[in-house]
Amino acid sequence: MIGTLYLVATPIGNLQDISFRALETLKTVDVIACEDTRHTQKLLNHYSIKNRLVSYHAHNETQRAAELAEMLKTGKSVAVVSDAGTPAICDPSFRIVELAQEIGARVVPIPGAVAFVNALIVSGLPTDSVFFGGFLPSKKSERICRLEEVKEIPATLVFYETPHRIEKSLGDCLEILGNRKAAVARELTKLHEETIRGSLQDLVGIFAAKPTKGEIVLVIEQFRVSNFKFQISDDQTLTARIGELEKEGVDHKTALKKAAKEFGLSKSEAYRIVQSQKAK
Ligand code: SAM
Secondary structure, three states, X not given: OOOEEEEEOEOOOOOOOOOHHHHHHHHHOOEXXXXXXXXXXXXXXXXXXXXXXXXXOOOOHHHHHHHHHHHHHOOOOEEEEOOOEOOOOOOOOHHHHHHHHHOOOEEEEEOOOOHHXXXXXXXXXXXXXXXXXXXXXXXXXXXXXXXXHHOOOOOEEEEEEOOOOHHHHHHHHXXXXXXXXXXXXEOOXXXXXXXXXXXXXXXXXXXXXXXXXXXXXXXXXXXXXXXXXOOOEOOEOHHHHHHHHHHOOOOHHHHXXXXXXXXXXXXHHHHHHHHHXXXX
């Protein structure tokens, strides 16, 4: 009979945030595949669990997944854990899940902590529609492109961030998404847990003034036209704003670009709107 693959969620900080079922699974499987054996050993020691650990991380995922699949084929049970939270959420496990399905093994989730869900529920922002974007790219140009892509998604946006990038990312979010409400949740479930709420502009100021440490989730309000300084309304149309800028001596191309930014539009969207307003 083919074995079972368990995807076991572990704590994101506080060691007590683990289910009875997760502990029972970690005790009884034939092998636990984990990102960092020393890290997971601490969790096992805390709960007096003795079991075999093998490393399974981004750098050996393909080869190790094949070995784990061979074990499943011989009827052995395998648990996958990550350093924190739920495996597969910005962590390895995709390859072994794929292989397990190919060989007909059962794949069973053992639910528990996920950092972005906990950040979301303390953010104070709507939770009815949510877009989780994983980590924002580390390169500024790619980050800007990504933010442009997600700008108009009608959902609360959630991203993982690192302490050394948060200030720059907040600045880029302000520039591309407009001055939305946001929250930075830091060190959730740990000693220095805090959630800082404010507008993106407030948060840029806060993080510029004080370098930060620890693990971070960024939560941002969903797209609304009112996130931008100017709104398309009868008394302030895009065309009128372009006209104003031109009267101030700005050339048409630059005026279109500037007005587009003020209205929270891309240049091509602004161009289309101006053309349709001319046609009326
Ligand atoms: N698998 C994990 C999960 O279920 O959330 C995510 C792993 S990802 C490699 C690590 C990122 O998750 C961190 O850089 C941070 O953005 C976020 N994170 C993990 N633990 C956190 C915590 N205690 N507080 C805030 N963010 C956390």
